[in-house]
């Protein structure tokens with residue numbers, strides 16, 4: 001007993017000692033406290049109380065969003081809104097933040113209403129490595145001296161209102177592993193100097209106003225795993241140096257540009273490719289035979305280009321989404337590798353020259369289907385069995401085909417998830433079931449439907465020409 005008694009005393013004493021030590025030592029550095037309070041004073045509205053714990057005289061290492069690594073110096077400031085529109089900060093980033101000179105990480109995400117220009121104070125932070133200001137509301141140009149932030153690894157300025165060109169000095173940031181400038185108003189050409197950013201694993205320049213060609217600058221990007229240039233005004237062909245990305249690249253997103261030429265053969269060697277999106281461009285010619293080698297691709301979108309037959313017989317085990325709509329294909333049937341996929345959730349084959357009876361199409365799996373678009377083909381028969389076999393379908397589009405069936409047989413109540421249904425311009429007859437009123441969008445115009453239209457909130461246009469022969 002004497003033993004445990006003395007140990008209790010010892011423990012209590014050491015706890016006391018620790019408390020005393022913390023009491024003195026665990027106060028963050030005065031400069032850090034001043035810098036953070038300066039930042040707080042630049043914030044004029046904080047409805048969710050993100051900065052409530054930031055109070056003068058308390059240990060700033062314990063404040064919300066603040067971390068001190070090993071000691072009393074603040075190293076990280078991490079503030080995010082989490083996508084909730086009611087959580088935001090209004091104000092500007094005070095230059096006082098430069099007093100927090102041991103900062104390694106600035107992470108501001110979804111704060112929505114932080115305004116002002118590029119925070120120049122970061123040039124006074126020699127240890128800064130991670131610099132994220134995403135989905136705030138900063139504007140103006142990136143300063144050309146950005147090349148001085150040579151320790152930087154992961155900057156993201158995505159989802160702000162930055163404009164102007166990417167400064168060419170960006171080529172000096174050779175330690176970058178991550179660069180995201182997506183969803184801003186950046187203009188000009190993508191600088192050729194990005195070729196020096198060899199450590200990049202993510203390069204995201206999507207949704208800006210870039211024009212000109214994709215620079216042929218990818219020959220040394222051995223770690224690049226995600227490349228998105230979607231939604232810009234880029235033109236010309238896919239440059240040859242992209243072929244160097246074959247071992248690693250999982251996401252190649254070039255949709256919504258003005259790219260042209262053939263789809264290069266070498267893409268068939270991209271063993272790690274998960275998602276290829278070339279939609280809404282001017283690509284022409286055939287899809288190369290080498291695509292047979294893409295056995296593990298999950299998402300493939302070639303829609304809205306000028307591609308022609310023959311489409312290669314693919315050897316994919318589990319395609320998840322496929323869109324070949326609005327090219328010049330004459331597929332005839334839905335390809336076997338699509339029908340047999342055990343995990344497909346989205347199939348879009350509008351105007352693909354399909355010509356078969358829908359009752360005969362028996363997909364291996366219908367459980368995961370969310371979207372099926374077969375518009376503008378020559379499909380006959382009835383979708384009743386197909387639609388009755390899906391559990392979570394959200395949209396079914398089959399306008400401008402030759403579907404001929406009794407509309408009353410469509411058991412919509414079973415499909416609680418169905419929101420969009422377009423069966424216009426077919427040969428459908430019978431009565432509309434009253435369950436259509438659960439839909440968000442309906443179009444059954446130009447069919448042979450009869451009788452009274454059930455009371456719905458759809459405009460008369462949805463039923464136009466319903467009695468026309």
Ligand SMILES: *[C@@H]1O[C@H](CO)[C@@H](O)[C@H](O)[C@H]1NC(C)=O
Nearest residue numbers: 044045088089090091112113
């Ligand atoms: C953002 O700030 C502006 C001006 O400071 C203000 O008028 C606006 O209401 C703020 N928006 C939100 C979502 O708080």
Ligand SMILES: *[C@@H]1O[C@H](CO)[C@@H](O)[C@H](O)[C@H]1NC(C)=O
Nearest residue numbers: 153174175176177198199200
């Ligand atoms: C960049 O790559 C080089 C060579 O591959 C490597 O030595 C260096 O550590 C990398 N830097 C970072 C920040 O990953």
Ligand SMILES: *[C@@H]1O[C@H](CO)[C@@H](O)[C@H](O)[C@H]1NC(C)=O
Nearest residue numbers: 233234235236258259260282
């Ligand atoms: C797209 O590229 C074509 C040439 O391939 C050009 O004629 C056209 O003007 C470009 N369109 C836009 C919007 O840049």
Ligand SMILES: *[C@@H]1O[C@H](CO)[C@@H](O)[C@H](O)[C@H]1NC(C)=O
Nearest residue numbers: 255256277279299300301321
């Ligand atoms: C491809 O891009 C289009 C247009 O931006 C988009 O609507 C579609 O969802 C994308 N598909 C995939 C699989 O990423």
Ligand SMILES: *[C@@H]1O[C@H](CO)[C@@H](O)[C@H](O)[C@H]1NC(C)=O
Nearest residue numbers: 268269288289290291292293
């Ligand atoms: C598929 O890849 C192999 C080597 O991995 C190659 O020999 C073959 O030519 C490729 N097939 C096609 C159709 O390109």
Ligand SMILES: *[C@@H]1O[C@H](CO)[C@@H](O)[C@H](O)[C@H]1NC(C)=O
Nearest residue numbers: 384385386388389409411414
């Ligand atoms: C719809 O599916 C149910 C089982 O889920 C089945 O009993 C019924 O016969 C089917 N109806 C049609 C028209 O296929």
